[in-house]
Amino acid sequence: MRRLEALRRAGIVERIDADQWRIPDDLVSRAAAHDAGRDSQASVRVLSPVDLNKQIGSDGATWLDRRLIHGETADLAPTGFGQQVREAMDQRREHHIEQGDATRSRDSRVFYRRNLLAILREREVVGVGSDMALSKGLPFRAATDGESVSGKFTGTVHLSSGKFAVVEKSHEFTLVPWRPIIDRQLGREVMGIVQGGSVSWQLGRQRGLER
Incomplete structure (x- = not known):
């Protein structure tokens, strides 16, 4: 009964009355998928305690700066958070150029100050x-x-x-x-x-x- 109640809370089975349940034909596979999702633990790693928008105009050395200097973009997805990071990196790059901490050559390459x-x-x-x-x-x-x-x-x-x-x-x-x-x-x-x-x-x- 406890198992059925857990599956009911997950929306997999439906209780009709005290003694009757509506059970789907694919109960086994759906229950297994539910258990796998419940037992798995997401791994979260803090990349920076400072949000992206604040890093763009920051006076300090940021997580964005380390990615810019090392040219790290291959691991960024083209959508979602990856896209947000790419856009923030572009804005941070322009900020450095405006501040004189970076220069852009005629072929559009960007060079950062030594020991930036x-x-x-x-x-x-x-x-x-x-x-x-x-x-x-x-x-x-x-x-x-x-x-x-x-x-x-x-x-x-x-x-x-x-x-x-x-x-x-x-x-x-x-x-x-x-x-x-x-x-x-x-x-x-x-x-x-x-x-x-x-x-x-x-x-x-x-x-x-x-x-």
Whole structure:
């Protein structure tokens, strides 16, 4: 009875009264298809926490930028979400040309600035850091590659370029790429070295660097 009730809720069988059911001739195949759909689990992967429209005019390094630089379009469907991504990539490309971050040759090929992703990431961090400085009443200083940073880990911010940790000193603060390893250090003093768009953290009394 429970099986029939489940199939009724799925619209496969129909209950006429307390003891009678209307069962289709293809019950076995339809029930099997129902079970397969119920048992299967969709695999969902987050490509970017920032929606496509916001990425088009973003100051930061976006998922669209990585696809543009590497010329990744073969996996995009011609319709649906794939089409939306293609259109967003076209608009993002034009944005870079308008901003001087890319050029189009006479044969319509597009060339992007060298190290564009790093440039965009730095540009966004500086812009957001400057805005935060006004609200925090504390000067912002951008960390440079190879620099050692230290201070209290006070929180995180989500940018188009990724998630960043806020590290504060008494006279200034900075934003550096976040990594899960420092989450448990919230509110504590941290120290690390900025290297190639990431940070190697030295936490507490640990020896060595946490990459």
